[in-house]
Amino acid sequence: MAKLWPSLSLITLLQLFEFAISQRELATTPPLPILPLPTASQLKWQQRELIMFLHFGVNTFTDSEWGTGQENPAIFNPVGIDASQWVGVAVEAGFSLVLLTAKHHDGFCLWPSQYTDHSVIGSPWKNGNGDVVRELVDAAKARGVDVGLYLSPWDLHDRRYGHDLEYNEYYLAQLQELLNKYGSVREIWFDGAKGQNALNMSYYSADWFSMAKELQSSINVFSNAGPDVRWVGEEKGFAGSTCWSTINRTLLSIGSGSINVDYLNSGDPRGTDWLPAECDVSIRTGWFWHKSQAPKKLSELLEIFYNSVGRNCVLLLNVPPNTTGLISEADVQRLREFRYAIDAIFSTNLAEKCSIRASSQRGGKDGGFGTENVLDDDHLWTYWAPMGEGKKEHWIEITGTDEGLRFNVVRIQEAIGLGQRIERHEIYVDGNRVANGTTVGYKRLHRLEVGVVHAHAVRIRIMGSRGLPLISSIGLHFDPFWHPNAYLFSLFQLFEFAISRRELAITPPLPILPLPTAAQLKWQQRELIMFHHFGVNTFTNSEWGTGHENPAIFNPTGLDVNQWVDVAAKTGVSLMILTAKHHDGFCLWPSKYTDHSVIGSPWKNGHGDVVGAFVDAAKARGVDVGLYLSPWDRHDRRYGKDLEYNEYYLAQLQELLRNYGDVREIWFDGAKGSNAPNMSYYFTDWFSMVTELQSSINIFSDAGPGVRWVGNEHGFAGSTCWSTINRTSLSIGNGSIVDYLNTGDPKGTDWLPAECDVSIRKGWFWHKSQAPKKLSKLLKIYYNSVGRNCVLLLNIPPNTTGLISETDVQRLGEFSYAIDTIFSTNLAEKCSVKASSQRGGQDGGFGPENVLDNDHLWTYWAPRDGDKNEHWIEIRGPDEGLRFNVVRIQEAIGLGQRIKRHEIYADGKPVAKGTTVGHKRLHRLKVGVVHAQNVRIRILGSRGLPLISSIGLHFDPFWHPNGDRF
Numbered sequence: 001m002a003k004l005w006p007s008l009s010l011i012t013l014l015q016l017f018e019f020a021i022s023q024r025e026l027a028t029t030p031p032l033p034i035l036p037l038p039t040a041s042q043l044k045w046q047q048r049e050l051i052m053f054l055h056f057g058v059n060t061f062t063d064s065e066w067g068t069g070q071e072n073p074a075i076f077n078p079v080g081i082d083a084s085q086w087v088g089v090a091v092e093a094g095f096s097l098v099l100l101t102a103k104h105h106d107g108f109c110l111w112p113s114q115y116t117d118h119s120v121i122g123s124p125w126k127n128g129n130g131d132v133v134r135e136l137v138d139a140a141k142a143r144g145v146d147v148g149l150y151l152s153p154w155d156l157h158d159r160r161y162g163h164d165l166e167y168n169e170y171y172l173a174q175l176q177e178l179l180n181k182y183g184s185v186r187e188i189w190f191d192g193a194k195g196q197n198a199l200n201m202s203y204y205s206a207d208w209f210s211m212a213k214e215l216q217s218s219i220n221v222f223s224n225a226g227p228d229v230r231w232v233g234e235e236k237g238f239a240g241s242t243c244w245s246t247i248n249r250t251l252l253s254i255g256s257g258s259i260n261v262d263y264l265n266s267g268d269p270r271g272t273d274w275l276p277a278e279c280d281v282s283i284r285t286g287w288f289w290h291k292s293q294a295p296k297k298l299s300e301l302l303e304i305f306y307n308s309v310g311r312n313c314v315l316l317l318n319v320p321p322n323t324t325g326l327i328s329e330a331d332v333q334r335l336r337e338f339r340y341a342i343d344a345i346f347s348t349n350l351a352e353k354c355s356i357r358a359s360s361q362r363g364g365k366d367g368g369f370g371t372e373n374v375l376d377d378d379h380l381w382t383y384w385a386p387m388g389e390g391k392k393e394h395w396i397e398i399t400g401t402d403e404g405l406r407f408n409v410v411r412i413q414e415a416i417g418l419g420q421r422i423e424r425h426e427i428y429v430d431g432n433r434v435a436n437g438t439t440v441g442y443k444r445l446h447r448l449e450v451g452v453v454h455a456h457a458v459r460i461r462i463m464g465s466r467g468l469p470l471i472s473s474i475g476l477h478f479d480p481f482w483h484p485n486a487y488l489f490s491l492f493q494l495f496e497f498a499i500s501r502r503e504l505a506i507t508p509p510l511p512i513l514p515l516p517t518a519a520q521l522k523w524q525q526r527e528l529i530m531f532h533h534f535g536v537n538t539f540t541n542s543e544w545g546t547g548h549e550n551p552a553i554f555n556p557t558g559l560d561v562n563q564w565v566d567v568a569a570k571t572g573v574s575l576m577i578l579t580a581k582h583h584d585g586f587c588l589w590p591s592k593y594t595d596h597s598v599i600g601s602p603w604k605n606g607h608g609d610v611v612g613a614f615v616d617a618a619k620a621r622g623v624d625v626g627l628y629l630s631p632w633d634r635h636d637r638r639y640g641k642d643l644e645y646n647e648y649y650l651a652q653l654q655e656l657l658r659n660y661g662d663v664r665e666i667w668f669d670g671a672k673g674s675n676a677p678n679m680s681y682y683f684t685d686w687f688s689m690v691t692e693l694q695s696s697i698n699i700f701s702d703a704g705p706g707v708r709w710v711g712n713e714h715g716f717a718g719s720t721c722w723s724t725i726n727r728t729s730l731s732i733g734n735g736s737i738v739d740y741l742n743t744g745d746p747k748g749t750d751w752l753p754a755e756c757d758v759s760i761r762k763g764w765f766w767h768k769s770q771a772p773k774k775l776s777k778l779l780k781i782y783y784n785s786v787g788r789n790c791v792l793l794l795n796i797p798p799n800t801t802g803l804i805s806e807t808d809v810q811r812l813g814e815f816s817y818a819i820d821t822i823f824s825t826n827l828a829e830k831c832s833v834k835a836s837s838q839r840g841g842q843d844g845g846f847g848p849e850n851v852l853d854n855d856h857l858w859t860y861w862a863p864r865d866g867d868k869n870e871h872w873i874e875i876r877g878p879d880e881g882l883r884f885n886v887v888r889i890q891e892a893i894g895l896g897q898r899i900k901r902h903e904i905y906a907d908g909k910p911v912a913k914g915t916t917v918g919h920k921r922l923h924r925l926k927v928g929v930v931h932a933q934n935v936r937i938r939i940l941g942s943r944g945l946p947l948i949s950s951i952g953l954h955f956d957p958f959w960h961p962n963g964d965r966f
């Protein structure tokens, strides 16, 4: 007790001491978003404005648009191909993404697919050793250009087309080849086109879309019905003059038959989905190159630009390479003119030097939402926002110098990061109306019908808007270009090119939905994550602060975040999560929106930023970061007022997710005291904002949507633990669902794996009186979390000095040493392995040997399709036998979680049994150390075929069961 005195009296002294806080104006929070919002990938796509399409394939050589599927691969011979010329043309014309037809309707593949001979393999080009997709990917990467791919669902060549199961397996196998082997792919194009007399065929598009999202974290999926980018409804390159990025996906379908082209063209102001339109059009009449065709005139291309990019869309302009394998000089020349024209029109904004005023502005003169924001270089996150509720008319007016302004184009951009809003607007010059329109969106361009105007003042009136209009940029431009007033290769086809007989590879089995996204898969593979609870509670010896703490008590004089990161890295942790704000409301970063933060503390004289230092230290060591931002806030006076507090919370989310680089997990804690004020959290707004600001983030809460709570704080998952669950049955802060959270649901429609949060000590914050858990306890937690298909989130609280205590460092060292000792040796490694059956026979690529390689995800043992007998896999050790007390089993969760029930036998005697497996199942044998020669795993129940990616037999010297030795 005596020992505690000095620190206690210090705290009291500090609390009495009036720390001089300079009177700081708090910033006005941004307005609430209007849902739906774009994701980070959709926002990135929108800002590209121009994408280059490359139609290339056998049609290039047969002078046709739709091939027959009967083409001889021998006709494909682009002797002078140079993908770096394509990319060079793209860069020069200002395209940041190039999208190639990897396979068109004729079924001919531009890459050497393992699953067909109808590809570059059968062509004389590079003696069948070429790969057009690879050449494009390499050339694009070298110039910093992104790549997209087109894979035609309709396939006129493949004999599997028309057989639902077989063709979907083939299509998914090709999708896996393209999205697994060529690095980042930013857009995948699913074309709905299909000939009148094509065979009947069901596309498993839900499987395709899930697979695309699993294999690529920043991809946009294009189809007539999205889910990320929609077709604009026609192929002239024109969007509707009204064009919403919002639409109802439930009213769309991918096939070409029942498409409502008008709905696609204009979108839907009440649409529940953010699904912006892409305008695809070719620079020539056809999509493929034809000797007889010429590029469109410059004036036509400009018309297309104004009607696509200038109507809130992205222009996907097709530029087809010729038979030599190059983009024709005529097209290159036309693109050069096009670029020159766009630059000439838009590089000068005549409004730039003007004065500007508006009907009102949010937060008054210095609120940060003034009219000057529409003239800066940020066309997204700085914007003019009016005051009030959107009932009266809003306007913004630009006034030129005495000599006036001469222009014929008006550009308006909305801050679409907060939703698309404007429904109707009019433009007046010196009191006369010169243009009017409906939607604005990311960019609206008006070429004035009246031609060049010479005026003093330009006013934009907003006559209708969903909520307040938010304008991020305005431009007045002068457009000098605007004045208102069968070549056959049949010879090749006759030539019989000798195709070497090749064994085609067996396709992987179909996935079982739902599947993890790329971000969820990455999270699962981390296994161990570190949590750091740190804040005013550290200094008051409490767990839940009152919100009345004086910021002056926060003074971690020896804070060294490098020490935290060092401890994490040595423990093998790849992600660290920090409590940026706990329930007490004290912020570890200098938020603009409150004084209750590090700003008011003596630490670094109020100039410190724990979040900033943490992020920098982690990044320097290649460790990822996550942040915790408590919804419950016991300090802020806005808590309890729905609108105000949600604005405050969202403002802080925007600070944390925009100013600190990549954030991989955000933690929404459902905890709330029983007598806290009533308060509705706008979770949908929060989640949409997070997804918009960070592309590879996982959102944790009791109910996901990225990661779910495991239902307790002991670090234990259920012994049955599915990564699947029904999100509709979950809600945040609901005590009655903890059992459901703990076990998941084999019939669950959502992939939402569980995270086990537990502290190394009794409390979440550091307390002098507490000590770390014993090693045996930590190992038990590990087996019951990581070993039950979960990720372990282990809390290590820094102390009042700002360091992780030596006792905790010591215990973590023992813990990681123990894990390494147990798992770095797999006794099964040198054994032989056999199984009940295997997909595709002996050389099918799905044999039991895959469970002993280093890939624990994409190589796996699969039993034979339709095998109704029991499935088993058996490890056979050397004559002297194997000694082990831990069995590890892993499923190929990339294709869904499947196993429901399994049993393990050693030399015919049962030694363990269980239900689910998932990413990793660990059995510490209750019978203790087993000495046996054969270990058989029997799968007694499974959703579809079980797919096992890894098996391990390990010896755990830290494990002594009470039961008899075997």
Ligand SMILES: *[C@@H]1O[C@H](CO)[C@@H](O)[C@H](O)[C@H]1NC(C)=O
Residues within 6 Å of the ligand: 247, 248, 268, 270, 271, 272
């Ligand atoms: C789209 O969905 C919203 C919300 O359910 C609904 O109000 C709107 O009428 C729908 N649009 C159409 C065209 O049905």
Ligand SMILES: *[C@@H]1O[C@H](CO)[C@@H](O)[C@H](O)[C@H]1NC(C)=O
Residues within 6 Å of the ligand: 322, 323, 324, 325, 326, 327, 328, 329, 330
């Ligand atoms: C393809 O375009 C390149 C570049 O303009 C040109 O050199 C070549 O002759 C063209 N090939 C054909 C067949 O037109």
Ligand SMILES: *[C@@H]1O[C@H](CO)[C@@H](O)[C@H](O)[C@H]1NC(C)=O
Residues within 6 Å of the ligand: 424, 436, 437, 438
């Ligand atoms: C633009 O003005 C014309 C003429 O007043 C009117 O017919 C048209 O409906 C207006 N368009 C919009 C989108 O308001």
Ligand SMILES: *[C@@H]1O[C@H](CO)[C@@H](O)[C@H](O)[C@H]1NC(C)=O
Residues within 6 Å of the ligand: 725, 726, 729, 745, 747, 748, 749
């Ligand atoms: C979850 O949803 C599926 C599909 O709708 C349903 O079959 C299952 O019964 C649901 N699970 C629970 C626990 O309600």
